Amino acid sequence: MPPLIEMRNIQRTYVMGDNLVHALRGVDLTIEKGASIAIMGTSGSGKSTMMNIMGCLDQPSKGQYLLNGKDVSRLSRAQLAEVRGRMIGFVFQSFNLLSRTTALENVELPLLYQGVGARDRHRRAMEALERVGLEKRFDHHPNQLSGGQQQRVAIARALVGQAPIIMADEPTGNLDTKTSYEVMGILQGLVDQGITVVLVTHESDIAAYARRVITLRDGLIVDDKTQEPARAA
Secondary structure (H helix, E strand, O other): OOOOEEEEEEEEEEEEOOEEEEEEEEEEEEEOOOOEEEEEOOOOOOHHHHHHHHOOOOOOOEEEEEEOOEEOOOOOHHHHHHHHHHHEEEEEOOOOOOOOOOHHHHHHHHHHHOOOOHHHHHHHHHHHHHHOOOHHHOOOOHHHOOHHHHHHHHHHHHHOOOOOEEEEEOOOOOOOHHHHHHHHHHHHHHHHOOOEEEEEOOOHHHHOOOOEEEEEEOOEEEEEEEOOOOOOO
16 A cells, blocks of 8 residues: 655745745655654745645645655646545644634535535534534634634534545644644544644644654755654643
């Protein structure tokens, strides 16, 4: 069985005026199914670029990216969007919830785009909210929820498409310490269920919850270590 994620000599170069910016300079990375990965690095290290390529939001300038054994390096935008919808759920620092819709409707949204019928959308969204402990607040709007509860809704939305990979970009950046650890506990629970979680963070105490920590500097992986993850209380 091939690795879930395999990056081979991934390079990404941007043109900024008269300058070339080498965001990634030749990254090799393999991630197995059910892994828990934290990607760390200072601003400008390339971690966001790596996340974008890994999440099929961007394409490498050079190199090969295999997702579940399929080369997605040169797919069209439409093909990348299809792969994203099937393989990847995203969680962001700013939650990205629609303010005028309920928690349930926010979670249903990806299924609406996929053409799933109303009854099935409702059922699957409620199941996703149950997985993050918010089934009793399904009819609340984002402004009626705490920051931690909003992030739980965002995680439920990432789960509802039943993707095998969750990619979380600074998911605790807008949360207090206690709530951050609660969110990490939820993400760890997903790993325990066999979902692969890839986390971008600049906080070492958040990276401590991952089984593997990758550090980027100047577009290169400079450290790749495994560890016994911290567990949420």
